[in-house]
Amino acid sequence: MSRAGQARAKAALRPGPTHRMEKTYQPEAIENHWYPQWEQAGCFKPGGEGRPYSVLLPPPNVTGTLHMGHAFQHTLMDCMIRLHRMKGCDTLWQVGVDHAGIATEMVVTRQIEAEGGRRDDYTREQFIDRVWKWKHESGSTITNQMRRLGASADWSRERFTMDDDLSEAVVETFVRLFEERKIYRGPRLVNWDPVLQTAISDLEVVNHDEQGKLWSIRYPRSDGQGDVVVATTRPETLLGDVCVAVHPDDPRYADLVGKTVQLPLTGREIPVVADEYVDPEFGTGCVKITPAHDFNDWEVGARHGFEPINIFTATAQVNQNAPEAYQGLDRFEARARVIEDLQRQGLLVEEKPHAMVVPRGDRSGQIIEPYLTDQWFVKMDELGKLGLEKVESGEVEFVPGNWINTYRHWMGNLKDWCISRQLTWGHRIPAWYDTDGNIYVGRSEQEVRQANDFGPETVLKQDPDVLETWFSSSLWAHSTLGWPDPQRMHSDGFNRYLPTSVLITGFDIIFFWVARMIMMTGHFTGKVPFEQVYITGLIRDRDGQKMSKSKGNVLDPIDLIDGIELDALLAKRTAALMQPRLAKQIEKHTRDEFPDGIPAFGADALRFTFAALAGHGRDIKFDLARCEGYRNFLNKLWNASRFVMMHVGEQELPRSQADDVISRWIRSRLSRTITAVDAALTDYRFDLAAAALYEFIWHEFCDWYLELAKPALADDADPATRESTRRTLAEVLDTALRLLHPFTPFVTEEIWQRLRTPLALQTEFLATTIYPQAGAVDLEAEADAEWLKAVIGGVRSARTELNLAPGKAMPLLVQQTGADDQARFERFETLIKRLARLESIEIVDQDRDSADCAVQLCGAMRLLIPLAGVVDLGEELARLGKQLEREQKGLENVERKLANERFVANAPQAVVDKERQRLAEHRHSVAELRTQVAKLERLT
């Protein structure tokens, strides 16, 4: 690079506003500019002497792209991270990516197949190399998307669950648990995916309601005394039946127990047993028992001492344990053949439709088989107890609190955790077998050999299986902070950042991940992984539907940031559909919802939308209109800032403290806003925090304050007041930007940079500036401002309701003013005239007849607008009538309340006093309005 080029590059990285302020807010340039600036300046690194604050990113799958759920959660995490960083905490956002065993294997396998290759052409090592290659090329999609969103993570600490040190933690954990006898291996019935050919966890099985069939089959009694009829949804499994069960108290079959029946198609005789499991009310009260292919039957078989007969191969084809005629058929062919044969033999009694629950794998969508294999398990008795204790004791707190019920329920019903998977990509199980099948567990083959004094003549073979992905994720909290290596624990801040402050995640992984982290971190470190768990709602589409590719209703957060043309959106939504026939419908729906595609809202608007929608514990319907509204809000902020900067200029402002009422009022409102935002964020009420900021910035700062400040900024205004007003403008904007920055980091940084010189701000970035603290509330100034707003509002309201030309300045007469009112009219005359568009204000006495005026009550005062014949008396009468009606209704309410003796006797004095005051006010208004109505009626 040339010297000039270097200078340019350096200049481009110097913080400062990107350009002059355009008339409308344009997020793209701003966002692209600031992220690299922050990152390269090291803004996101932890540090300082402040109290530690840390957040773990639930590591997204390396195969993943950012979806709305991520974007939502990451926004909330980043908001908390930025807030605490600005509050001076030593703030760590620990990010990283999960290796995602099955998902990654599927992606890479598909890639190989797309190239015309086959997965089976690769050896284990070759395949793993291939996956790493894929990871290096494509594995950072999601982290780059996180940057687009503004996620202020310390990327230098980014981890991958297959990193060496994290793998070391996995091995260490496995070995220690094995040594503690908390890990064992054995033959068990597991959920088996015959297509992926691996065990999967209960949690990865999705139960679908599907229409199936129920077949009734006759099993002849061996003694020739008739037969029994069993019902089944899976007739092919009869090939593996070991017995027939009836209820012990069922009189119909009392004589049968202990006898045998002929198992059709197999030539086997099987006994009839009595077992409580059988429901005599259902079907015939006889159940065929197939221990190798059904979880319940497994239990029954075990109770009666039967050896399970496995009739399937790993791909769910009938194996050699079944009669030869069926061997080699897959499970569905076998079913058809069995039914056909039963029918031919007259053993099929009935076939009828049956609503049933079909287990399918959440990845493959295939029907899952209960399948008998050797697997590794973690015992959950003690760990489960520990996990429960950590939450019951309050060491880990759920927010919202009711999630503790879900957690309790699950922790109370734990089964041992099957951790082995028959996959290639993942942490290999650190267990070795000798030629006799003895198991040795160790940190490495070398360690095993040394511990057992094996010479080179001993052949050891490592277990081919890998650990399920959640095993390594469950160590995420302590392994990313250096565990188990003492040196790394020191340098990574193990003691400083653990327990982390809060985990923000969805309810769907409470069991997969949250519970297991609590158990594992608790067991190995004695600490909890996090002090709080904030459970977010689920982002749904406008109509409340879950977003899914197959439904074609997915919104991509990046499309909301950058915008997308309709055609591109249609193409995206209809590409690679599992059911292409849905394409038409999806296209129609998409055209209907986004006739012009999606405009570019920018990351800040998207973030603010997420925050504003983040109520507690409820699904979130994502409505584009909200996003548009908040983009408009940021445009409002942008233009207000443009106005402020117009008056503030680029030079350092003289130090001055404005003590006029308007400045005191806006500072007071700002203080209240700070308090409200603080309180809301402490409770994770992002929605309330967002609402408070929106309200303050738009409806107080823009709608009122800037308007009220304008006269003081005019060229002919008092120079001292103008100076102090300029300063207040800049200071209030500065504080507002700080408050807003955790929500909308880009636009606030861009604007704030322009205030650095005028306010002589020392910090380089808003991102690392100190967060504001609430000052005192100024009740006197607030009362003045409220009065002012009431008077202006009264005039405006009367004027509009009477259809008086809004642009035309008119005179105002005021009656029944108190001393306070008169003083205020004097102080605020200019402001009132300007904002209410008045040419004059005159305080007149009671004698002035109001018959020729529109009358607007304002507290005790009467605001009179001379009509001078421009307004229909009828219209004014109608207006007054409406107001009178309203006042009367209010009066009746209050009168009723106060007439109730028990109310007066029992309610707190303050409440009663308030009601009495209201009574007086309503009475006054009603009387005034009646008088005026009477006056006008006399004129008509």
Add this chain to the structure above:
RNA sequence: GGGCGAUUAGCUCAGUUGGUUAGAGCGCUGCCUUGACAUGGCAGAGGUCACUGGUUCGAAUCCAGUAUCGCCCACCA
């Protein structure tokens, strides 16, 4: 079958320990290109707080029940 949660304006949602005439955004109506902003301003209309009963001086709020909807968990062949 068990558990959790919802039901407030046309739509999406707030509504603190029970206490003004139940609020906001979007949408809607009317007027307005006022030198920050039409991605805007000003002023409006719009609600039997799902239903029934109870507690209370007072209930959107607390309690019980009913209805509808959603989600999670569960082995009925």
